[in-house]
Amino acid sequence: MRALLSTLWLALACSSVHTTLSKSDAKKAASKTLLEKTQFSDKPVQDRGLVVTDLRAEDVVLEHRSYCSAKARERHFPGDVLGYVTPWNSHGYDVAKVFGGKFTQISPVWLQLKRRGREMFEVTGLHDVDQGWMRAVRKQAKGLRIVPRLLFEDWTHEDFRNVMDSEDEIEELSKTMVQVAKSQHFDGFVVEVWSQLLSQKHVGLIHMLTHVAEALHQARLLAILVIPPAVTPGTDQLGMFTHKEFEQLAPVLDGFSLMTYDYPTAQQPGPNAPLSWVRACVQVLDPMSKWRSKILLGLNFYGMDYAASRDAREPVIGASLFCVVFWKTFLLGVEFWAAAFVPALSQHRSTVPLLRSFCEPLVVVMSVALYALPQHPLWFDYHVPSCSFLHVSCTWLSLSFLDLWVYTFYQIWRNFSHFFEYFFCSSLFLFPFQTYKYVYIRSVNLLPTH
Secondary structure (H helix, E strand, O other): OHHHHHHHHHHHHHOOOOOOOOHHHHHOOOOOOOOOOOOOOOOOOOOOOOOOOOOOHHHHHOOOOOOOOHHHHOOOOOOEEEEOOOOOOOOOOHHHHHHHHHHHHHEEEEEEEEEEEEEEEEEEHHHHHHHHHHHHHHHHHOEEEOOEEEEEEOHHHHHHHHHHOOHHHHHHHHHHHHHHHOOOOEEEEEEEHHHHHOOOOOHHHHHHHHHHHHHHHHOOOEEEEEEEOEOOOOOOHHHHHOOHHHHHHHHOEEEEOOOOOOOOOOOOOOOOOOOHHHHHHHHHHHOOOOOOOHHEEEEEEOOEEEEOOOOEEEEEHHHHHHHHHOOOOOOOHHHHHHHOOOOOOEEEEEEOOOOOHHHOOOOOEEEEEEEEOOHHHHHOOOOOOOOEEEEOOOOEEEEEHHHHHHHHHHHHHHOOOHHHHHHHOOOOOOHHHHHEEEEEEEEEEEOOOO
């Protein structure tokens, strides 16, 4: 074992460091490996060479926490931009404060609306409301509207039927929403209810939403509705919310948060938002472009990982995205080599959006919604948003301790100069018996339109 470790450390000492910084930082790269840049940049991402189709994984690692402070509050998109702050991405609170000027509405995912009995409604989740954060966001972005998402939670079919069939119930529901908004200093609500009712009694739901919107407007509050995709993913079938419902509600609501950020399923791995599907959803809702400014097109600032061994998927955000791009070089040859020796390898496929995904104007909409504000500030250096829908396709391989040792000597023989980067950064010697997961970027492709 001592001889083995001596060989490894000798390789570390003698190997050259493979620099992977962007061209503008070539001088700094001479003495550094993959280190994060946390300082401000004086250039936006376009000028740093990050809005490209052949983006290097190393540049993402090095730049993902760097943004142009001079443009942090500048707006580049003329339409409405709604950003969600979700519990599973608490960093979104900081993003909203720093980049609040780029948004017209921010929607914290805080609240639930529950029916407690006849003409009795309660808004729960108020303990999560952060008044200090709201003041800070408004201070940094004048005119920004805070519209928390309000989810109709634990409603039975009987609850919906009783409320929609009673004007008194609808009036009491509207009063409850207005009172909460006024007491908590909200500017309105993003209402999520359509998917809860499935395909039942949409006529009654339209009637209820119309009355709720009127009550909110009388109190000078916004009413935005979350709607499912107009085209069912993977099919040509219409969804639960189509042109018919849109035409009835468009005159009375302030906006529609269209859920076009989550296309694939575990059985259909692929990009989160294929352009052809997104365009079809918008055109089905508003073929004559009468109300396009009210369609808040859902854009994904996250990726998805799929396990080949089971029907499962997990989002690729934050640290997991860092892991995806960091180990690009490490497994550059493993797909063809290690599989022959380790047949039990667990293979994954991941897709993540690039900055280039949001660079070309998407002419079918005038407003957008960002589901879960990004965990990496460089997203906001570029124009928010619009899409050509590029994606990065990755393959994950689970390697055991034995696999890594075999692969170590293979790589020493094959590419001696990269050894330091592979093993020193992986903390292999600190946790030698842990099973590691690494990924590499396999290709960057422009998605087909079919």
